[in-house]
Amino acid sequence: MTIGICSDHAGFDYKSRLVKYLKGKGHKVVDFGTDSVQSCDYPDFAHRLARAVEGSEVEAGIAICGTGNGMAITLNHHQGVRAGLAWNCEVGSLVKRHNDANVLVLPARFISYRMAVAIVRTWLQTSFEGGRHLRRIQKINQL
Ligand code: RB5
Numbered sequence: 001m002t003i004g005i006c007s008d009h010a011g012f013d014y015k016s017r018l019v020k021y022l023k024g025k026g027h028k029v030v031d032f033g034t035d036s037v038q039s040c041d042y043p044d045f046a047h048r049l050a051r052a053v054e055g056s057e058v059e060a061g062i063a064i065c066g067t068g069n070g071m072a073i074t075l076n077h078h079q080g081v082r083a084g085l086a087w088n089c090e091v092g093s094l095v096k097r098h099n100d101a102n103v104l105v106l107p108a109r110f111i112s113y114r115m116a117v118a119i120v121r122t123w124l125q126t127s128f129e130g131g132r133h134l135r136r137i138q139k140i141n142q143l
Pocket of ligand 1: 070
């Protein structure tokens, strides 16, 4: 898969390690920053990733900040993005099975790196269930 990834300073360490992990698994990874632990603003990177998802430049995205909330709030302003926050493997599975999240959001300050990898692996291996969940996600953009 081609996977886009971004973080702010709080997620930079996990992002760097996940880029290596994903490349090691044979994925093409497009890194939208940030590029250091220097304090920065998460929307700058979330918008870049979201535009790449909406434009089908990447097939899926991963976004990481301290709580995950700043990334999720920003990403979900984009019509073509369903960004879901996950803090364990069960939620990582459900966010794909029920919400068809095309961006996985991780809260780096509240989960271990080991957990982050386990959630990413679960989310990538899980499929959307469709059915009643398709009806629900179709209603999301019906403002
Ligand atoms: C950065 O300190 C922190 O606010 C950010 O990573 C994130 O948690 C925001 O939602």
